[in-house]
Amino acid sequence: MDSPVRLVCFRQVSHGQVLVDYLCAQQLPCELIEDGSQFCVMLQHEAHLPQAQNILNHYLNAPNDPRYQAASWDTGKVNAVGSSSLTMPYGWFSEALKTPLVTGVLVICMVIFLLMPLRETGMWIYSYLFIVPIKELAVTHEWWRVLTPAFIHFSFMHIAFNLLWWWILGQQIELRMGRSTLLLLLVTIGVISNVGQLLVSGPNFGGLSGVVYGLLGFYWILGWLRPQWGFVLNKGVIGFMLAWLALGYVDILPVNMANTAHTLGLLAGMVWAMLFSLIKRRT
Numbered sequence: 001m002d003s004p005v006r007l008v009c010f011r012q013v014s015h016g017q018v019l020v021d022y023l024c025a026q027q028l029p030c031e032l033i034e035d036g037s038q039f040c041v042m043l044q045h046e047a048h049l050p051q052a053q054n055i056l057n058h059y060l061n062a063p064n065d066p067r068y069q070a071a072s073w074d075t076g077k078v079n080a081v082g083s084s085s086l087t088m089p090y091g092w093f094s095e096a097l098k099t100p101l102v103t104g105v106l107v108i109c110m111v112i113f114l115l116m117p118l119r120e121t122g123m124w125i126y127s128y129l130f131i132v133p134i135k136e137l138a139v140t141h142e143w144w145r146v147l148t149p150a151f152i153h154f155s156f157m158h159i160a161f162n163l164l165w166w167w168i169l170g171q172q173i174e175l176r177m178g179r180s181t182l183l184l185l186l187v188t189i190g191v192i193s194n195v196g197q198l199l200v201s202g203p204n205f206g207g208l209s210g211v212v213y214g215l216l217g218f219y220w221i222l223g224w225l226r227p228q229w230g231f232v233l234n235k236g237v238i239g240f241m242l243a244w245l246a247l248g249y250v251d252i253l254p255v256n257m258a259n260t261a262h263t264l265g266l267l268a269g270m271v272w273a274m275l276f277s278l279i280k281r282r283t
Contacts, residue, residue, distance in 0.1 A: 004042045004044055005043050009041070010039050019056070065230075101183055132145055150208050165216070173215065189214030189272075209265070216238070217269030225277040245262050
Protein backbone atom coordinates (compact mmCIF):
# COMPACT_ATOMS: atom_id res chain seq x y z
CA MET A 1 0.00 0.00 0.00
CA ASP A 2 1.33 3.46 -0.91
CA SER A 3 2.30 5.80 1.88
CA PRO A 4 0.98 9.40 1.86
CA VAL A 5 3.24 11.88 0.09
CA ARG A 6 3.42 15.65 0.48
CA LEU A 7 2.54 17.59 -2.68
CA VAL A 8 2.78 21.25 -1.64
CA CYS A 9 2.31 23.55 1.36
CA PHE A 10 0.55 26.92 1.58
CA ARG A 11 0.50 29.65 4.17
CA GLN A 12 -3.26 30.10 3.85
CA VAL A 13 -5.70 27.26 4.41
CA SER A 14 -8.07 28.45 1.66
CA HIS A 15 -5.43 27.94 -1.05
CA GLY A 16 -4.79 24.39 0.06
CA GLN A 17 -8.46 23.53 0.46
CA VAL A 18 -9.37 24.61 -3.07
CA LEU A 19 -6.59 22.45 -4.49
CA VAL A 20 -7.63 19.48 -2.32
CA ASP A 21 -11.24 19.80 -3.48
CA TYR A 22 -10.17 19.79 -7.12
CA LEU A 23 -7.74 16.87 -6.73
CA CYS A 24 -10.42 14.80 -5.02
CA ALA A 25 -12.85 15.65 -7.83
CA GLN A 26 -10.23 14.27 -10.25
CA GLN A 27 -10.16 10.98 -8.32
CA LEU A 28 -6.83 11.78 -6.66
CA PRO A 29 -7.53 11.21 -2.93
CA CYS A 30 -5.78 13.66 -0.66
CA GLU A 31 -6.21 15.67 2.51
CA LEU A 32 -5.10 18.98 3.98
CA ILE A 33 -3.08 18.84 7.19
CA GLU A 34 -1.68 21.61 9.36
CA ASP A 35 2.08 21.56 9.80
CA GLY A 36 3.20 24.40 12.03
CA SER A 37 2.35 27.65 10.24
CA GLN A 38 1.68 25.87 6.93
CA PHE A 39 -1.16 23.84 5.43
CA CYS A 40 0.09 20.92 3.38
CA VAL A 41 -1.65 18.88 0.71
CA MET A 42 -0.98 15.17 1.29
CA LEU A 43 -1.66 12.65 -1.46
CA GLN A 44 -2.86 9.28 -0.24
CA HIS A 45 -1.10 7.38 -3.03
CA GLU A 46 2.40 8.13 -4.27
CA ALA A 47 1.49 6.75 -7.69
CA HIS A 48 -0.73 9.78 -8.21
CA LEU A 49 2.14 12.22 -7.73
CA PRO A 50 2.98 12.95 -11.44
CA GLN A 51 -0.65 13.71 -12.33
CA ALA A 52 -1.10 15.81 -9.19
CA GLN A 53 2.06 17.81 -9.94
CA ASN A 54 0.75 18.70 -13.39
CA ILE A 55 -2.48 19.97 -11.81
CA LEU A 56 -0.48 21.87 -9.19
CA ASN A 57 1.60 23.64 -11.85
CA HIS A 58 -1.54 24.87 -13.60
CA TYR A 59 -3.11 25.86 -10.27
CA LEU A 60 -0.13 28.02 -9.32
CA ASN A 61 -0.24 29.76 -12.71
CA ALA A 62 -4.02 30.20 -12.84
CA PRO A 63 -5.50 30.02 -9.32
CA ASN A 64 -8.63 31.91 -10.40
CA ASP A 65 -9.51 29.34 -13.06
CA PRO A 66 -13.25 28.60 -12.57
CA ARG A 67 -12.58 24.84 -12.55
CA TYR A 68 -11.07 25.11 -9.03
CA GLN A 69 -13.87 27.15 -7.53
CA ALA A 70 -16.38 24.85 -9.24
CA ALA A 71 -14.90 21.85 -7.44
CA SER A 72 -15.22 23.67 -4.11
CA TRP A 73 -18.84 24.65 -4.88
CA ASP A 74 -19.71 21.05 -5.73
CA THR A 75 -18.37 19.91 -2.36
CA GLY A 76 -20.12 22.71 -0.51
CA LYS A 77 -16.91 24.60 0.27
CA VAL A 78 -16.46 28.03 -1.24
CA ASN A 79 -13.01 29.51 -0.79
CA ALA A 80 -11.91 32.85 -2.15
CA VAL A 81 -8.51 32.46 -3.71
CA GLY A 82 -6.52 35.56 -4.48
CA SER A 83 -3.69 35.19 -6.91
CA SER A 84 -1.62 37.84 -5.20
CA SER A 85 -0.28 35.53 -2.48
CA LEU A 86 0.44 32.41 -4.53
CA THR A 87 3.78 31.43 -5.91
CA MET A 88 3.27 32.93 -9.35
CA PRO A 89 0.96 35.94 -8.97
CA TYR A 90 -0.48 38.02 -11.74
CA GLY A 91 -3.02 40.78 -11.76
CA TRP A 92 -6.02 41.59 -13.85
CA PHE A 93 -3.93 43.56 -16.34
CA SER A 94 -1.69 40.64 -17.25
CA GLU A 95 -4.78 38.41 -17.43
CA ALA A 96 -6.33 40.89 -19.87
CA LEU A 97 -3.21 40.79 -22.05
CA LYS A 98 -3.42 37.00 -22.25
CA THR A 99 -6.92 37.19 -23.70
CA PRO A 100 -6.89 40.13 -26.14
CA LEU A 101 -10.16 39.18 -27.86
CA VAL A 102 -12.09 39.03 -24.60
CA THR A 103 -10.54 42.30 -23.49
CA GLY A 104 -11.10 43.99 -26.85
CA VAL A 105 -14.82 43.16 -26.92
CA LEU A 106 -15.17 44.30 -23.32
CA VAL A 107 -13.55 47.65 -24.12
CA ILE A 108 -15.67 48.14 -27.26
CA CYS A 109 -18.87 47.52 -25.32
CA MET A 110 -17.85 49.90 -22.54
CA VAL A 111 -16.84 52.67 -24.95
CA ILE A 112 -20.13 52.40 -26.88
CA PHE A 113 -22.09 52.41 -23.63
CA LEU A 114 -20.31 55.55 -22.40
CA LEU A 115 -20.74 57.35 -25.75
CA MET A 116 -24.42 56.58 -26.26
CA PRO A 117 -25.73 59.37 -23.96
CA LEU A 118 -23.85 61.95 -26.04
CA ARG A 119 -26.25 63.35 -28.60
CA GLU A 120 -24.18 63.27 -31.79
CA THR A 121 -22.30 60.08 -30.98
CA GLY A 122 -25.46 58.38 -29.78
CA MET A 123 -27.20 59.20 -33.05
CA TRP A 124 -24.23 57.80 -34.98
CA ILE A 125 -24.43 54.56 -32.99
CA TYR A 126 -28.13 54.26 -33.70
CA SER A 127 -27.56 55.05 -37.38
CA TYR A 128 -24.74 52.58 -38.06
CA LEU A 129 -24.73 49.82 -35.44
CA PHE A 130 -28.35 48.81 -34.92
CA ILE A 131 -29.78 46.00 -36.98
CA VAL A 132 -32.37 46.75 -39.68
CA PRO A 133 -34.83 44.50 -41.57
CA ILE A 134 -33.29 41.91 -43.88
CA LYS A 135 -34.89 43.53 -46.95
CA GLU A 136 -33.10 46.78 -46.16
CA LEU A 137 -29.80 44.97 -45.61
CA ALA A 138 -30.19 43.35 -49.02
CA VAL A 139 -30.29 46.82 -50.54
CA THR A 140 -27.66 48.62 -48.42
CA HIS A 141 -25.31 45.62 -47.97
CA GLU A 142 -24.45 46.88 -44.47
CA TRP A 143 -24.07 43.31 -43.26
CA TRP A 144 -22.03 44.25 -40.20
CA ARG A 145 -25.35 45.19 -38.61
CA VAL A 146 -26.22 41.52 -38.06
CA LEU A 147 -23.43 41.41 -35.44
CA THR A 148 -22.98 44.93 -34.04
CA PRO A 149 -26.15 45.00 -31.87
CA ALA A 150 -24.26 42.61 -29.58
CA PHE A 151 -21.99 45.50 -28.55
CA ILE A 152 -24.83 47.89 -27.60
CA HIS A 153 -26.20 48.04 -24.04
CA PHE A 154 -28.91 50.19 -22.50
CA SER A 155 -28.29 50.23 -18.74
CA PHE A 156 -25.54 49.67 -16.21
CA MET A 157 -27.08 46.40 -14.99
CA HIS A 158 -27.44 45.25 -18.60
CA ILE A 159 -23.80 45.77 -19.48
CA ALA A 160 -22.47 44.64 -16.10
CA PHE A 161 -24.28 41.30 -16.30
CA ASN A 162 -23.22 40.59 -19.88
CA LEU A 163 -19.60 41.65 -19.54
CA LEU A 164 -19.13 39.72 -16.32
CA TRP A 165 -20.16 36.46 -17.98
CA TRP A 166 -18.33 37.32 -21.20
CA TRP A 167 -15.16 37.73 -19.12
CA ILE A 168 -15.64 34.54 -17.08
CA LEU A 169 -16.61 32.23 -19.93
CA GLY A 170 -14.81 33.86 -22.85
CA GLN A 171 -11.49 34.09 -21.06
CA GLN A 172 -11.34 30.36 -20.38
CA ILE A 173 -12.31 29.50 -23.95
CA GLU A 174 -9.70 31.85 -25.41
CA LEU A 175 -6.99 30.51 -23.09
CA ARG A 176 -7.73 26.84 -23.69
CA MET A 177 -8.96 26.74 -27.27
CA GLY A 178 -7.44 29.85 -28.82
CA ARG A 179 -8.49 33.25 -30.08
CA SER A 180 -9.75 31.92 -33.41
CA THR A 181 -12.19 29.55 -31.69
CA LEU A 182 -13.61 32.30 -29.51
CA LEU A 183 -13.86 34.62 -32.52
CA LEU A 184 -15.74 31.93 -34.44
CA LEU A 185 -18.17 31.53 -31.54
CA LEU A 186 -18.61 35.29 -31.13
CA VAL A 187 -19.42 35.93 -34.78
CA THR A 188 -21.59 32.91 -35.52
CA ILE A 189 -23.55 32.94 -32.27
CA GLY A 190 -23.91 36.72 -32.44
CA VAL A 191 -25.28 36.61 -35.98
CA ILE A 192 -27.64 33.70 -35.30
CA SER A 193 -29.06 35.22 -32.12
CA ASN A 194 -29.41 38.72 -33.60
CA VAL A 195 -31.05 37.63 -36.85
CA GLY A 196 -33.41 35.35 -34.97
CA GLN A 197 -34.41 38.15 -32.61
CA LEU A 198 -34.92 40.48 -35.58
CA LEU A 199 -37.21 38.05 -37.37
CA VAL A 200 -39.31 37.34 -34.27
CA SER A 201 -39.50 40.71 -32.52
CA GLY A 202 -38.14 43.40 -34.83
CA PRO A 203 -34.97 45.53 -34.77
CA ASN A 204 -35.23 47.30 -31.40
CA PHE A 205 -32.80 45.31 -29.26
CA GLY A 206 -29.15 45.06 -28.31
CA GLY A 207 -26.75 43.36 -25.95
CA LEU A 208 -24.15 40.63 -25.70
CA SER A 209 -26.49 38.24 -23.87
CA GLY A 210 -27.18 36.06 -26.92
CA VAL A 211 -23.44 35.44 -27.22
CA VAL A 212 -23.12 34.94 -23.45
CA TYR A 213 -25.80 32.25 -23.51
CA GLY A 214 -24.01 30.70 -26.47
CA LEU A 215 -20.75 30.51 -24.53
CA LEU A 216 -22.68 29.07 -21.60
CA GLY A 217 -24.08 26.31 -23.83
CA PHE A 218 -20.66 25.68 -25.36
CA TYR A 219 -18.96 25.53 -21.95
CA TRP A 220 -21.72 23.37 -20.44
CA ILE A 221 -21.88 20.73 -23.18
CA LEU A 222 -18.10 20.47 -23.57
CA GLY A 223 -17.84 19.96 -19.81
CA TRP A 224 -20.25 17.05 -20.21
CA LEU A 225 -18.83 15.53 -23.40
CA ARG A 226 -15.15 16.28 -22.78
CA PRO A 227 -14.58 16.68 -19.01
CA GLN A 228 -10.84 16.11 -19.52
CA TRP A 229 -10.65 19.47 -21.31
CA GLY A 230 -11.27 21.22 -18.00
CA PHE A 231 -14.51 23.04 -18.81
CA VAL A 232 -16.13 22.71 -15.40
CA LEU A 233 -19.23 24.81 -14.73
CA ASN A 234 -21.06 24.75 -11.42
CA LYS A 235 -24.55 23.28 -11.58
CA GLY A 236 -25.92 26.21 -9.61
CA VAL A 237 -24.62 28.65 -12.23
CA ILE A 238 -26.25 26.65 -15.02
CA GLY A 239 -29.51 26.50 -13.08
CA PHE A 240 -29.48 30.25 -12.44
CA MET A 241 -28.86 31.12 -16.08
CA LEU A 242 -31.56 28.74 -17.32
CA ALA A 243 -34.01 30.09 -14.72
CA TRP A 244 -33.25 33.64 -15.87
CA LEU A 245 -33.91 32.54 -19.45
CA ALA A 246 -37.25 31.03 -18.44
CA LEU A 247 -38.28 34.16 -16.52
CA GLY A 248 -37.94 36.15 -19.72
CA TYR A 249 -40.68 34.08 -21.33
CA VAL A 250 -43.21 34.49 -18.49
CA ASP A 251 -42.92 38.29 -18.82
CA ILE A 252 -42.78 39.17 -15.12
CA LEU A 253 -39.45 41.02 -15.18
CA PRO A 254 -39.34 44.85 -15.21
CA VAL A 255 -37.09 44.82 -18.30
CA ASN A 256 -37.62 43.59 -21.84
CA MET A 257 -35.71 40.38 -22.53
CA ALA A 258 -34.40 39.33 -25.92
CA ASN A 259 -35.75 35.83 -25.38
CA THR A 260 -35.22 34.60 -28.92
CA ALA A 261 -31.61 35.79 -28.94
CA HIS A 262 -30.95 34.06 -25.62
CA THR A 263 -32.50 30.78 -26.70
CA LEU A 264 -30.91 30.66 -30.15
CA GLY A 265 -27.56 31.66 -28.68
CA LEU A 266 -27.73 28.86 -26.12
CA LEU A 267 -28.66 26.30 -28.77
CA ALA A 268 -25.97 27.51 -31.18
CA GLY A 269 -23.31 27.21 -28.48
CA MET A 270 -24.46 23.68 -27.63
CA VAL A 271 -24.29 22.66 -31.28
CA TRP A 272 -20.78 24.08 -31.61
CA ALA A 273 -19.70 22.11 -28.53
CA MET A 274 -21.00 18.88 -30.05
CA LEU A 275 -19.23 19.65 -33.33
CA PHE A 276 -15.90 20.37 -31.62
CA SER A 277 -16.21 17.18 -29.59
CA LEU A 278 -17.00 15.15 -32.72
CA ILE A 279 -14.10 16.65 -34.70
CA LYS A 280 -11.68 15.92 -31.87
CA ARG A 281 -12.93 12.34 -31.63
CA ARG A 282 -12.20 11.75 -35.32
CA THR A 283 -8.70 13.24 -35.21
